[in-house]
Amino acid sequence: DIVMTQSPDSLAVSLGERATINCKSSQSVLYSSNNKNYLAWYHQKPGQPPKLLIYWASTRASGVPDRFSGSGSGTDFTLTISSLQAEDVAVYYCQQYYSTPYTFGQGTKLEIK
Amino acid sequence: QVQLVQSGAEVKKPGASVKVSCKASGYTFTGYYMHWVRQAPGQGLEWMGWINPDSGDTNYAQKFQGWVIMTRDTSISTAYLALNRLRSDNTAVYYCARGLWGSNAFDIWGQGTMVTVSS
Numbered sequence: 001d002i003v004m005t006q007s008p009d010s011l012a013v014s015l016g017e018r019a020t021i022n023c024k025s026s027q028s029v030l031y032s033s034n035n036k037n038y039l040a041w042y043h044q045k046p047g048q049p050p051k052l053l054i055y056w057a058s059t060r061a062s063g064v065p066d067r068f069s070g071s072g073s074g075t076d077f078t079l080t081i082s083s084l085q086a087e088d089v090a091v092y093y094c095q096q097y098y099s100t101p102y103t104f105g106q107g108t109k110l111e112i113k
Numbered sequence: 114q115v116q117l118v119q120s121g122a123e124v125k126k127p128g129a130s131v132k133v134s135c136k137a138s139g140y141t142f143t144g145y146y147m148h149w150v151r152q153a154p155g156q157g158l159e160w161m162g163w164i165n166p167d168s169g170d171t172n173y174a175q176k177f178q179g180w181v182i183m184t185r186d187t188s189i190s191t192a193y194l195a196l197n198r199l200r201s202d203n204t205a206v207y208y209c210a211r212g213l214w215g216s217n218a219f220d221i222w223g224q225g226t227m228v229t230v231s232s
Binding site for chain 2: 038042055103
């Protein structure tokens with residue numbers, strides 16, 4: 001199984017500041033035949049299901065604000081929120097869909113400082 | 114609009130079975146894989162498997178093989194997750210989630226079904 005490890009486990013950022021969350025996979029999730037990274041990011045607010053933010057490591061899902069961006073390739077990935085808003089408080093998860101079982105990181109709790 | 118609506122919360126005794134439903138609307142049910150994801154209280158997300166609603170083919174995470182069964186009824190655009198021989202550590206919220214076309218990122222999620230296993 002591919003193990004996904006996020007850092008940090010929790011993060012406190014001031015409103016309007018940048019937030020960065022890292023995700024590392026135990027093996028590459030880059031599929032060489034199409035040069036795509038099989039990596040997604042979600043956030044989950046209390047009492048709600050997760051919401052897809054980013055797929056293919058850097059493609060924003062429909063309706064996701066452009067302050068959210070994803071980067072990285074192979075085994076190392078980053079989610080960046082360029083200017084934190086109050087509504088961004090949530091737990092953030094990365095997920096690989098390169099091979100089954102699809103696996104998630106342990107989650108990063110993002111709070112307002 | 115595109116949505117997945119799951120059945121309501123369940124309370125079961127150890128050893129019992131439960132079947133959770135997930136009704137799709139707003140899109141062609143047979144055109145997208147359906148995944149099931151588990152979240153124990155206060156914990157992270159765990160992928161359980163997928164079903165291809167068109168063919169009925171399934172792919173279960175090894176951890177769940179032998180005690181979960183995923184099925185579908187295309188006539189009513191509904192996917193089902195059956196859990197057998199429930200234990201207290203199966204207490205969790207169970208989500209259905211649609212696989213984004215062309216990938217298996219999960220773009221639409223059901224609201225979740227809480228299954229509580231308690232004697």
